[in-house]
Amino acid sequence: MKDSALLVVDMLYDFIDGSLACQQAPEAVAATVDYIGRHKGPILWIQDHHPANHSSFAEFGGPWPPHCVQGTHGADIHEALQPFVNEDLCFFKGEDPATEQYSGFEGKNAAGQSLAEVLELLEIERVLVCGIATEFCVRNTAEDLMKAGFKVSVLKDCLAYVDAEGHKKALEEMASEGIRLI
Numbered sequence: 001m002k003d004s005a006l007l008v009v010d011m012l013y014d015f016i017d018g019s020l021a022c023q024q025a026p027e028a029v030a031a032t033v034d035y036i037g038r039h040k041g042p043i044l045w046i047q048d049h050h051p052a053n054h055s056s057f058a059e060f061g062g063p064w065p066p067h068c069v070q071g072t073h074g075a076d077i078h079e080a081l082q083p084f085v086n087e088d089l090c091f092f093k094g095e096d097p098a099t100e101q102y103s104g105f106e107g108k109n110a111a112g113q114s115l116a117e118v119l120e121l122l123e124i125e126r127v128l129v130c131g132i133a134t135e136f137c138v139r140n141t142a143e144d145l146m147k148a149g150f151k152v153s154v155l156k157d158c159l160a161y162v163d164a165e166g167h168k169k170a171l172e173e174m175a176s177e178g179i180r181l182i
Contacts, residue, residue: 005124006039007115007145008032009046009104009131009138011081014067014074015160022133023167025160029078032130032158036084042122043084044115046104046131046141049075049092056100068094091115102136105144116148126151128182130158135166142179153180 011032012018016025036043048068056062068075077085091107091114094100101107105115119127127150129142138159146152154174161167175181 003123003125004041004128005119005122005126006036006041006043006128006130007046007104007141008043008077008081009129009141010048010068010133011045011078011131012048012068012074013076013078014072015048015132016078018067018074019065020067020162022160022162023164025132028130028132028158028160029080031155033080035130035155035158036081039128042089042124043086044118045077045085045090046107046115046137047075047077047090047092048094048137050094051097053097054094055098056094060097062100070095089118091118103140103144104137105141105148119150124150126153128153128155130155132160133167134159134161135163135170139170139174142174143177146177146179151180153182156181 014020015022049070050068052069056064057066091109093107127145131138142152
């Protein structure tokens with residue numbers, strides 16, 4: 001389907017087995033690799049990409065331990081997904097130390113293009129979203145895509161989460177907002 005893209009959100013080591021390791025993360029990575037084998041359209045990547053002094057870190061008043069710090073292994077996309085990564089289709093968020101960005105919709109690629117700009121250039125109408133964490137970055141990204149007019153589906157088997165109850169609630173709320181769960 002030419003008008004369909006897969007968007008992989010924050011499948012980064014710190015969220016898989018690092019400082020903010022999420023529940024079901026290894027399973028989500030494996031399910032995403034399996035899904036990619038069947039996906040025919042472009043694959044885009046969202047990456048949390050913080051400076052070491054980011055305001056979301058507990059030592060600077062935020063709620064989280066340091067994670068996805070630029071230049072560290074924790075900020076890298078999992079090795080099982082690396083063969084599918086196109087650097088031009090990687091969008092970085094959270095680079096401003098004073099601003100929290102859960103939504104990948106706010107990210108920019110190395111050329112300074114937004115996710116929306118690239119999706120438009122690729123003539124994408126439908127975005128399939130997977131990644132980590134359901135309650136935060138996945139949900140915010142999916143909602144922003146929908147608000148921008150894209151048809152959005154979330155791949156339930158390709159998600160990891162901070163808290164099981166939060167994951168369940170986020171899925172229910174996304175479904176009630178018109179985001180398709182598949």
